[in-house]
Amino acid sequence: MTSFRVKDRGRVKADRPVRFSFDGVAYEGCEGDTVASALLANGVHLMGRGFKYHRPRGPVTAGSEEPNALIGTSRGVGRFEPNTRATVQEIYQGLTTESQNKWPSLKFDVGAINDRLYMLFSAGFYYKTFMWPRSFWDKVYEPFIRRAAGLGKAPVDVDPDHYASRYLYCDVLIVGAGPSGLAAALAAAQTGVNVVVVDEHAEMGGSLLSEPSVGINGKAAWDWLEATLDELGRLPNVRLMTRTTAIGYYHQNMIALCQKLTDHLAELPTDAPRERMWRVRAKQVVLGQGAIERPLVFDGNDRPGVMLASAAQTYLNRYGVKVGNRPVILTSHDSAWYAAFDLADAGAKVGAIVDTRNDIQAALMQQAKARGIETLTGHTATATSGRLRVKSVRVNPVRGGRVGKARTIDCDALLMSGGWTPSLHLFSHTKGSLHWDAEENVYLPGQQTEECHIAGAGRGLWGIAAVLEDGVKAGTAAVRALGHSCDAVRFDVSDDRTGNGVTHKELATDRSPGRAKAFIDFQNDVTAKDIRLAVREGMRSIEHVKRYTTNGMATDQGKMSNMNGLMIASDALQKEAPQVGLTTFRPPYTPTTFGTFAGYHKGSHFELTRKTPIDSWAEEHGAAFEPVALWRRAWYFPKAGETMHMAVSRECKATRESIGIFDASTLGKIEVSGPDAVEFMNRMYTNPWTKLAPGRCRYGLLLGEDGFIRDDGVIGRMRDDLFHVTTTTGGAARVLNMMEDYLQTEWPDLKVWLTSTTEEWATIALNGPNARKLLAPLVEGVDISADAFPHMSVAECTVAGFSSRLFRISFTGELGFEVNVPARHGRALWKKLMQAGRQYDICPYGTETMHVLRAEKGYIIIGQDTDGTVTPQDAGIGWAIGKAKPDFVGKRSLSRPDIVARDRKHLVGLLTDDPKIVLEEGAQIVTDPNQPLPMKMIGHVTSSYWSEALGRSIAMALVAGGHEKMDQTLYIPMPGHTVAAKVTGTVFYDPAGERLKVE
Amino acid sequence: MNAHVTPNSPGPVSLTIVPPFARFSLRIAAASVEAASKAFGLELPVKIGQGQAKDGRAAWCLGPDEWLLHAVETETVQIMEAFARFRPETPHSLTLISDREITIAMEGARAAELLSVACPIDLARIHPGMAKRTVFDSAQVVLLRDGPDHFRLEVWRSFFPHVHELLQIANRELASGY
Amino acid sequence: MLLIHCPYCDDTLPELEFAYAGEAHIARPSDPSELSDEEWRDFLFIRSNARGVHAERWRHIHGCARYFNALRDTVSDKFLRTYKAGEPRPDTSVQEAVK
């Protein structure tokens, strides 16, 4: 295999060979190579296939904007990745890569048949076809289209790598470490402000890396670069970050950076993240992102070996690789001439410089002549040949708009330049305006919305001297905006390669333009003809053209194609480009892994799991858990061999017959404190609070201002000016926020303070006829006998030696207590109670048993028996409303016409005719089960359980007009059968409440 | 390796869990702060973020009418009584929250860097002696800065494992050099 | 992610510390029972949804915990001013940016 490596050129380390593979073939490159440069050094141009026509493709760029040379990379299980740019991926020892979108092989791809059907697959053809017969769409056409989709294959294994993130604040963030960025950094850094410089490449320097012949301040470009980076690197106020791409520019100068940390390493260091997301907040931003060269649009401009002239220059000067031995240059810009000169100087036989322009600077002509390069000015290219690699280019003179006689020039690389497009992606993320420079046919930055400065080629400047100077200006402006002044930084540039050029739509041709395969979007296989067809079909906005043709929607996001597409569309529409529009650049600047966005948030850290102080005991004792809001709660405690049903029945029975113990720590707790606490409670909750004496508690009901139930809980009055409010588990934060809202903005005159104490306390509920017997010996400081401490009492005392707030309340209908102790003692208290309860066969129970026991008593669960559309009257708890109160949150809404309507859904009990049938929660209820679909549904089952205590099933349901349907039989149609059930009240067990009174 | 580093958190920053102490949330009108200072025996700072410490007692202003108080645990009752005494004439709320949070102490030259993995504020503007309520990842925290390289993070008990584990992951990351 | 100036902390901090709380200056009627159904609907549901300068409430929920008001341009998302709860809406003819 011929080597295209040029001795003594490039920055790669020729003495450090690196072996890697591509499509199963081993290759050797050098340290510092990308996959593309290393393959090119081995004479390999064919690296991919187009999306639609599967035409063979090679790299067209040397950067992250590459549309063609996309490969799969892998390094062991879980580390496969599709669509990686070969032009960016650095090689390392053992790197495995493969080509994509081909079958059976890259060189022979069956899909290339599409290329022959080119005319049929015109833009928008999908929309016009695949409709007959109709049934074929689902079964034939769509599966076919979907199979053809995509480029690489998705990963199949879980990614073992980890991803990191950081927040960073700085004074000046400089994006792009080319000459403009470095100049800005030099200017800004001298003032001592915090400067961060980022660059997406492995090395800083930008275009300087490709232009070693320029001299700066008397030094060769690379020497100056080294000295400058060294100088900046030494400054404590400067941070230089390579392999770091600014992917998005967000509000108020927040820039997201993606830093690649390990993709270039042969050995993965322990604990090192693969990539890191930086969320940088900069006071000032300098964007020195440079410019991207435009391809020329002509028939056959996509063959492997056809690439941008600047890319060839980069491969030569940065990587020491000749992209061909017999290149031809095709250009409309002076810049490509230098590529020709550099290649000639490196020993390539340049076939010709073909320039579309008639008048070329004499100096360039001279230099070409000096190197013996033929120059064809005023020429166009009309075709190329070569299947897997370009073999020749057909060129014609253009005189007075007429295309003359063709001539064919052999070549092994065709290097094109259609001018340069300023890279303004990040600027356009800011919604900054762009203005159209009709002279240069480019968009330049206009009005700014953020504190940013654009420097260098991004403003359409050309040549190292101009760009350096502009960088200084931007850096100076940035620090001035921060109130600093800085000394002038001047550069003396020699051998600068200045120049200019023109831009084109498609190049002129003597052949039928309708047959030309002149590509604009290489990856998506969009041609000039497609753009014109879209316009012909009425697509008059560039967004329509883009969406109709998919131009600019490839993985380069239009970096290669947008401007050419716009030029052709505006020509077809006979309108100025700005009237046709501008497609918006979206973040990220280059495609960025999901892992980087997810950062630490994976697995158990995707979202934190809140656990109570008693959770560890439950886990040790085999509890099954259920997630409730962010918490996990013990669901039930199965013994060996028990199903959930068996465990719950046992837990219910034990609690009703003796005693059960339950971890209620997740309930929200809020201290409502201050002289106006009672007034505040009166306004927030539906219930009256004034007459509640200290030491007593009451069930509290909270509505939204719309009158619907939001939350509930038992509330204890600790002192005249202090309430201990409990909320539902999921409602804790919401309720506190709502209370603060009213307190701070509606009633700031009230002297009340709110403090969340949810996590201060561990809460253990004891329920069952033996609850007092168990507890009494452990309690000090309060007499908990039935008379002294009646139902709905609260007291401060100690329990088992721990300071405690003790409530006598019940959510089961049994004699019940809730013990609150400081959280750190929760587990210890639990263990003591378990030990003390052994004589009563104390039974730990979980949320499921809690649900059953409360349902037997008809106690509602907010969010299960209510759903955000239920009023207190609907839920049958109108008694909780303080009728005499003039106002409370939500009161006014309760008198709206449709809230007092008779057909509202009411919460009722349901008893199935067959007591063995447990209804499904969520099952729908009808009056006539024999009606046709769609049936008239009058409600649904909200809660449904097997009641061990009653020996039958019970259910609650929301039923339209339910309070007036007592004793009626309703029907629950299930798949294949219907269940009949009778409407009842919601209290199924101990309706008189006798069990609370146990001595 | 630093002597403070526990076996499961190798990294340049020492992460230790602070033993229990008395912690209160004090809410009182700014105009009445003097009475509170007297009761607590420490002049309460009045600018949000500022702190004050003396003789084992410390206070930080977290909001326009909110202070975080620290003291040794044995003085809990004594402090509560001191405040209770002036409550009738100067209404306020003093809530014991010793157990609500767990406190992580962080020490090391790279402590601020470690925090920056998930703390979105500009740590350079939190000077030694200051405290701020903020967030660390998805958890609300109170961040106290004791010195250039010394922080404490007060985290609600149930959020603690998440925060602590993230800090450990990040600490290992720092150790990796990447 | 926005940067928001809290008028209580007198500090400009990341949006992650703040919770949006809807349009500002919609005072709860002192006696809702006097309102017609239409008036009550207006209080509950009708919002200006301004395209341009919008007076809105934020809560510095993970900071000083205060609710405050802000004028923000909903087209650019830029804050013009933040001010304490209870203060009147500032004159927006002077469009003065908050630091």
Added chain:
Amino acid sequence: MTHFSAMSLLKNAFTGNKNWSAQWPDAQPKTEYDVIIVGAGGHGLGAAYYLAKEHGITNVAVIEKGWLGGGNTGRNTTIIRSNYLYDESAGLYDHALDLWENLSTELNYNVMFSKRGVMMLAHNIHDVQSFQRHIHANRLNGVDNCWLTPAEAKEFCPPLNIASDARYPVMGAALQKRAGTARHDAVAWGYARAAAARGVDIIQNCPVLSIKRGPDGAVEGVETGKGFIRAKKIAVSAAGHTSVIMQSADLKMPLESYPLQALVSEPVKPVFPCVVMSNTVHAYISQSDKGELVIGSGTDQYISYSQRGGLPLIEHTVAAICEVFPIFNRMRMLRKWGGIVDVTPDRSAILGKTPVKGLYVNCGWGTGGFKATPGAAHTLAWTVAKDEPHVINAPFTLERFTTGRLIDEAAAAAVAH
């Protein structure tokens, strides 16, 4: 207008595709129309089409401030389903689904409606209860929706992680097989082409500045960037900008506009066969026919017209996708974008008449308007033509916010206790 057929496609291919004509003419406004529709998204263009086709009203203008289909029609994640809980919603969305199934044929435009199935994941007991409630209600409403066990869900969607120790384990899923996706742009283009063919004027790049009302309060026309245009009937279908336009007619709306973001990955070979939604972790995903994973995010917390959106939300969304589909961790995000959605207090649409004579509105779709496109357009056309509600859109009134008869699907899926 060329009728699209296999023959026309072949014929044009052989003639170099030179003879295709514009799919819709670029109309300039006349001085008066019978009906003006504000907003040329799928909803507005569809309403124009049905006005012309079903009600014979062809003197219609659809006025768009930008390019047609450039609002939420072209910015959404294209999910189509009808497995809603309430009869009102199920009726509307199922009507839309019926229309979706024939839309390509009806419009002679392939909108690529793909019945690949929409699967909604249950991650906790509350989700399970809620989905069961939906499934039972859907069954009795004649809407297909079935319950899948975790294993069945995985079989239907192989990349799904059903490990029981996941932070959000999959406890089952509700699957509507008849649901799926469509090619969003094609919906706007197809309606535009079919409406234009029946005489509707589509006027782009023409902002509607205000709605003018006469002394009797009835609408008289619209002031636009291209002058005043008279009409006795005006239907506003302008998504996030509706409240601004309605305000010019002195009608304040119960609407707030929020930024909603979405994103796509780089294209890969088919790996994701259906649509998966998880309301609990906020992840919505399908794979486009081009191979990109199309992912929906949530709304930012503050109202905005900036179409910008913040980073934290995107980070959360992507993390959620990787939690449910861990194999996608090394996939790359290609682009993300923002739209503006208008949200009502009960998160259901307002569709029909307003208190202003001659003024109709179609708004408040929040994050779910695309799926309703044909149904909303069809019933709105009915209401505009007859000046009375269609039985399907009758519940979606403005009055419900006064009376309290809300259609609150989101509240019905109330958060856990």
